[in-house]
Amino acid sequence: MIVILNNKCNLNKDEFKAYLKDISEIKTKIDLVLCPNFLNISEFKSDKIILGSQNVSAQNSGAFTGEISANILKSYNVKYCLVGHSERRKYQQENYHEINQKIKKLLESNITPILCIGETKEERDSKKYKEVIKEQLLSAIKDLSLENQKKIIIAYEPVWSIGTGLIPTNNQIEEIFSYIKSYIMTNKILYGGSVNETNVDTLKKINLIDGYLLGTLSLQEKKLKLFLNKIENLTN
Ligand code: PGA
Numbered sequence: 001m002i003v004i005l006n007n008k009c010n011l012n013k014d015e016f017k018a019y020l021k022d023i024s025e026i027k028t029k030i031d032l033v034l035c036p037n038f039l040n041i042s043e044f045k046s047d048k049i050i051l052g053s054q055n056v057s058a059q060n061s062g063a064f065t066g067e068i069s070a071n072i073l074k075s076y077n078v079k080y081c082l083v084g085h086s087e088r089r090k091y092q093q094e095n096y097h098e099i100n101q102k103i104k105k106l107l108e109s110n111i112t113p114i115l116c117i118g119e120t121k122e123e124r125d126s127k128k129y130k131e132v133i134k135e136q137l138l139s140a141i142k143d144l145s146l147e148n149q150k151k152i153i154i155a156y157e158p159v160w161s162i163g164t165g166l167i168p169t170n171n172q173i174e175e176i177f178s179y180i181k182s183y184i185m186t187n188k189i190l191y192g193g194s195v196n197e198t199n200v201d202t203l204k205k206i207n208l209i210d211g212y213l214l215g216t217l218s219l220q221e222k223k224l225k226l227f228l229n230k231i232e233n234l235t236n
Pocket of ligand 1: 006157161162163164192193194195213214215216217
């Protein structure tokens with residue numbers, strides 16, 4: 001079981017130091033991957049928590065002002081990196097080609113890509129959601145060997161669920177997870193979108209879930225601790 005903490009654009013330097021101290025004190029056997037903002041990556045120090053990134057450049061190191069390459073992330077000991085988060089697809093117009101390039105750069109640097117996919121409310125309502133997910137998935141793994149495809153973690157995050165308090169039913173999640181598995185030989189599929197210390201009681205009944213991607217809950221240390229206790233009881 002793996003839990004990814006996506007801090008998004010939060011926590012200034014001092015806040016991050018206090019936060020890191022708090023979450024480092026959580027006793028858990030779950031693999032915790034923390035994805036701070038880029039600047040806080042350089043403030044990260046922990047022998048328990050694993051370091052992740054929220055983004056990477058689609059380019060190699062070089063003349064790309066404002067970019068952070070996979071090679072740079074690697075030098076900071078980053079082990080995982082989110083790719084194609086719906087907020088980046090929406091606000092930075094990240095497209096299929098860039099996402100595919102980012103995944104390739106990460107794999108070249110031995111950083112595990114966590115590919116985020118999921119449909120909008122309109123796509124779900126118009127019953128197009130499976131097509132959308134297939135397109136997101138296949139474009140992201142374009143030209144990758146089977147061996148490399150297996151290294152990618154998939155995070156299913158319906159856009160309508162992120163930060164809204166709405167979550168799909170267990171049947172809806174199971175349907176998508178099986179669908180994803182029919183297209184990619186991934187080792188891990190995570191669920192993300194409004195996961196909290198209460199709805200995890202229902203979510204943890206889904207056997208196919210290999211872990212969770214947390215946004216809001218990643219910043220709420222006490223609730224996070226409760227959440228981790230609940231999923232740890234299941235794994236033990
Ligand atoms: P949320 O965000 O947990 O606040 O819904 C999840 C995500 O965006 O990764």
